[in-house]
Amino acid sequence: MRITRVSSRALAALGPTAALAAGLLLGPAVAPAVADSTPSASPSGDGSAPTEAGTSFRTATEIDQGRTATASGSAGDYLYWSFPADSGQRPTVKATVKLPKSHTAQTWQVDVYDGLRRRQACQYGAQTRTAAPGTASVELACVLRTVRAWSEPWANDPLPGTYYVRLTALGLTAADLGLPVGAELRVDSADIGGSAAVDGSLAQPLVPGIAVTSGGKKDDSSASAVLSSTEPDDGWSSGWWSDRWVWTAIGAVLAALAGIGGYTLTRGQGRPRHVPPGA
Template sequence: MRITRALGAALLTLGLAAAPAAADTPSPGPSDGKAPASAGTSFRTAAEIEQGQRATAGGSAGDYLYWSFPADTGQRPTVRATVKLPGTHAAETWRIDVYDGLRRRQSCQYGAQTRTAAAGASSVELACVLRTVRAWAEPWANDPLPGTYYIRLTAVGLPVLDRGLPVSAEVRVDAEDIGGPAAVDGSLAEPLVPGIATEDLADDDSRAVLFGLEPDDGWSSGWWSDRWVWTAAGGVLAALAGVAGYALTRGPGRPSRVPPGA
């Protein structure tokens, strides 16, 4: 009976510990704000979008189209783009690239990052699944870190006759919360968010005004991970297992030792 109660208490503790972790890591949803209908032409003019938004833009074949979005620790962003082409065109190769806040190009784990549209095709679809964003990395590493990310969409090796033809693009960013399996010991002091302007303060000083978008629940910077929950639950289970093992080895009804002559 004691062992059954101990196991029941352990399962209850584990369930209560895991519930807050699931509540604290909601999946990103569409923003209530209006998605941009145009794209930037450089890193500095990139159009800001939130995760879950579907942004659109018009342009000409041969242009560089830029968007930016926030990605936090433990997220694995997926960038998808659809380019709608004019009725008459030659074979065109389109490419989507993603850069972090330091403007380092990030490799795609999988996805059709580059695709060639056959002559006369109405559209081409691209995708890039990034590696999981880490809370901290060595200075020499190229690991994705929390902060602003940039999307660049363009045609490569474009035929001369197709340059300048009107095109339209749709871009969407979604992210999967990986959680504890991607946790590391360490965190950045601040996310990699570029300053876009300066703000005057009362003491004649100024500070950088950072990128306008951030995750719905703010930047975590790696201070929390569900690995803490499972570590605590494991400690509780180990303690209960020790109590149960002691009760089994001691045995029921075993009299306590009484010193002779007492």
């Protein structure tokens, strides 16, 4: 997010009152903007990280952002994980595959899908890599686009909800099929902030299984039905608030102060008093 800098000369030109008002407004707004640019890497929850992966979308292992999940499997298996992503976040998926000592060249790939199981493109990162024979491990990465609070129905933009990660090997030879492998997966997000804000929000995040599994008793009509229980630590955002409102208010106040200062500098000294003829 771009941070607007106001020079001391500009504030001095507006006068001490304007400088004080701008300082009070800019002070609390700059600190969150700087803090939001760092990825969220603090573990959430007090449980241990998952040590297994699912084999399909329906059995995907749920993980929290900022935690490293591990799993053991065989070359040729499909490994699935799921994680929540909210509006304004730019998730980064990193996977490490530990290979056996003896193997031929293997190509591994990590794919990310949203709650509607639409494959999401990676902005950058090594999504597919080939490990040479005898390589101990291979590292993959996928940086997604920023999650939007709302999008057109025909668009393929990332939206708030559950995201799936699929890790697998491509084109394995018969000699490598079934060899034991280990996998590590970690998801972190950078908070992009108001620069990615849009005017709109989803009625509900894209969490699959809304009408499949009930979170309460069968006879409880008010129970919410969800298949995925993961969500951001502070809950799903409403989509209408962003720091763009803060910077818009700051711009309006500075514009008003600049107008007052310009009027003060350019106004005349007042009309001369009327002097009667012959006085």
